[in-house]
Amino acid sequence: MSTLDAKTRGRTAPGRLRALDAYLCRFEPRLLSRVDGAWARAVFVDVGFGEHPWTTLESAEAFRVLQPELTVIGVELEEARALAAQVHAGPRTHFRQGGFELPLSADEPARLVRAMNLLRQGPAERVSDVHHALGRFLLPSGLLVEGSSDPEGSVLTAHLLRRASADGDAPPMREALLFHTDFRNGFAPLLFRDWLPRDLRRRVRPGEPMHTFFQAWMEAWRQAREAGHTSPPDAFRESVTRLGTRLGGVAMDAWLLDSGYLVWRPEGGVSP
Structure with a gap:
């Protein structure tokens, strides 16, 4: 457990992040499906899945429509939760104990890292350090999604952060904010x-x-x-x-507006 990590209640509900899955499938299909070079090994990491890995499994199902061979790794800080999730593991679905210093091997670069509902407590000053830590595992142009939602997933906001270069010491760029309501x-x-x-x-x-x-x-x-x-x-x-x-x-895509999404990409990125 690193100094960045902090225990959470771990409570979640089925469907809580389905709107986020739908957005990513529609607007990041190449990121999710790309298989050239290192991307053939690139994984999706769901950080902090909680007491039950519902959101990890739902995302795996959604994203594998685009990339059937996608490897999905659910990460949970509490060892008991990680062990309990093993009943849902499979050849391309893994659950590991760990925190923001992700338990990935050298041949497991990440295409997408998601860390939702993990930073609502604690000092705001640690957020940039967490973004930096998680962003190190991304391939160039890979995406980090970090934010919060209400317990049912009816209201959601998230940072969309992009790794802009191969420099692992460079923090991901704060590309956009995503808002959604049902x-x-x-x-x-x-x-x-x-x-x-x-x-x-x-x-x-x-x-x-x-x-x-x-x-x-x-x-x-x-x-x-x-x-x-x-x-x-x-x-x-x-x-x-x-x-x-x-x-x-402000993105003006008709699907976004009709489906309750707002994406804001201010020039120069979202101010910290």
Whole structure:
């Protein structure tokens, strides 16, 4: 156990990260399916799967539609949980005890590392160190996904961090923020504030980029409702469309808007 690691409750629910799986399958198909060179050995790592490996197994099923031979490795800090998950192991599905210093061998580079709902507690200052530690295992252009969701997966936010070069000492680039809701709890932009990644939760204050972002989205949402877009899905779609006209980096893909996703790629990346 490294100084970066901290025990979590480990509670999760089936389906909690399916919206994240769906996004990755649609917008990162080459990352998930690539098999040339070192990518033939590149794995997907699910860090901190908890008491039950439901999310790991669900992701394995989703991603193997794109790459049937994909190796999936579930990592859990508590040894008892890692041992209990072995009943679900198979030729391409492995469960290992470990933390942010991932238990990968030299011939297991990572194409995708996911660490959801692990950093909500503890100091925000450790987040960049965790990103750096996890990013070391990625192949160039590999992706690290780190963030939070509510217990049911109805509201989710995540950093999308890309390893830009072969330099293992370089931290992954903070490429984008991903937001998703299934509208089970209605919709207003501030619905996401409490589920921001740990290092951004206290940055929604005047003078900070996250405050500017939410202020612009709230204004777009109010205007959308005043224009008659009052149902949660309609208000979401219209508010994101209006936000995109006043704030750079907002993805305007129709599937995203219709499915409750917002992706924000500010120029220069997401400010820490």
